[in-house]
Amino acid sequence: MLNGEMKLARPLRWGMVGGGQTSQVGYKHRIGALRDNGAFELVCGAFDVDAERCTEFGTRIGVQAERCYGDFHRMLAEEAKRPDGVEVVSVATPNFTHYEITKACLEAGLHVICEKPLFFTVAECEEIEQLAASKNLIVGVTYGYSGHQMLMQMKAMIEQGKIGDVRMVDLQYTHGFNAADGDHLSEAQAWRVNPKTSGSTFVLGDLATHTFYMAHRILPNLHIEKLMCDRQSLVPAHAPLEDNAHVLFHYNNGAVGRLWTSSVDAGNMDAQRIRIVGSKASLQWSAAYPDDLHYQVQGEPNQHLHRGMPYLDEQALEYERMGALHTEGLGDSWANVYLSIALAIDAANRGAKDELEAVQYPDVKAGKEGVRWLENCVRSSESGSAWVAYQ
Ligand code: NAD
Known part of the structure; x- marks a missing residue:
């Protein structure tokens, strides 16, 4: 603590x-x-x-x-x-x-x-x-x-075999703040949709690199072997960069994954969600309710684990500050x-x-892997959203 x-x-x-x-x-x-x-x-x-x-x-x-x-x-x-x-x-x-x-x-x-x-x-x-x-x-x-304690709890529970073999990884980072963008973009928005200032992606880099890394922190032994990416600019002012993308991927252990990222998901305020599905049970965490972790064992009532409680793993308690009942959140994770x-x-x-x-x-390796993920997504989408071997 x-x-x-x-x-x-x-x-x-x-x-x-x-x-x-x-x-x-x-x-x-x-x-x-x-x-x-x-x-x-x-x-x-x-x-x-x-x-x-x-x-x-x-x-x-x-x-x-x-x-x-x-x-x-x-x-x-x-x-x-x-x-x-x-x-x-x-x-x-x-x-x-x-x-x-x-x-x-x-x-x-x-x-x-x-x-x-x-x-x-x-x-x-x-x-x-x-x-x-x-x-x-x-x-x-x-x-x-990525510094949030409940992600470390997910990692520990998966290492301890609490969900069985990992089969599916379901990731989402979407919001709707750009759903109504017209032709006039704010300064911060304008550089994000210009390839010269943003790079080859908008939401894949702006949002999904976070979730991609967080999944890696939870599942450090899983590596993507191939992926396919379908991306589009649903608001014309964001073209040529995507404001919405779906990515499917296969991991080295046979597990499969999907990620949806968007800045035109109108009305959504539950932006970031990570669900790991195993052969016995699933774990689910959402950035909107970061102190809560849902542990769902097939055939049993759902369990709701709370941040700061002594039943959590040492990895989750190491960076605890406030103690249970007293909410923490994004600022503490940044700390x-x-x-x-x-x-x-x-x-x-x-x-x-x-x-x-x-x-x-x-x-720096985590930063590099985020950029590698973007390069592979772009390569797939530029090949007609074909499956590509991860390079
Ligand atoms: P922004 O456009 O809102 O602000 C950019 C800031 O940088 C401004 O203060 C601007 O004056 C300053 N600036 C620009 N060029 C500069 C230069 N050459 N020297 C000194 N100052 C300069 O952008 P933002 O939303 O704050 O994003 C900045 C970076 O942070 C981006 O890379 C973005 O992807 C990232 N970001 C990360 C998170 C996160 O959660 N980690 C959240 C938002 C943005």
């Missing part, structure tokens, strides 16, 4: 690129990083494309004006001159900038925590993976809900992701290899 005790000898000096006043995701990063006493300390930022807005906003969230920078190149150059310069940088900017900013930070000797989808291509991910390894630096990826990345950075800095290997966090 976590109770605010310091896990690191001192906080990591942390900066942000992006995540400014108008950003959708910036506050989630700060909630995650600053939740646990002494893991991170926000010292600088190039928070915005607009330099004036960067300083105005940065100072209002407590950063010294001289450490609010008009662009990330200047931030890296100026911080390198300081004895108390930044050590780790989060990248919370539109997708097309992730690779350039991450590479520049690593070259400056800084750890990186980057948004998803990590980059545009697997080749870029491999290059960054090698660069980070050569400099003993960590690259984490903010799959925000778990950030804390695990801080522990990985600390272990890497101390050269503690065994400790580093023991930390479970979304790393």
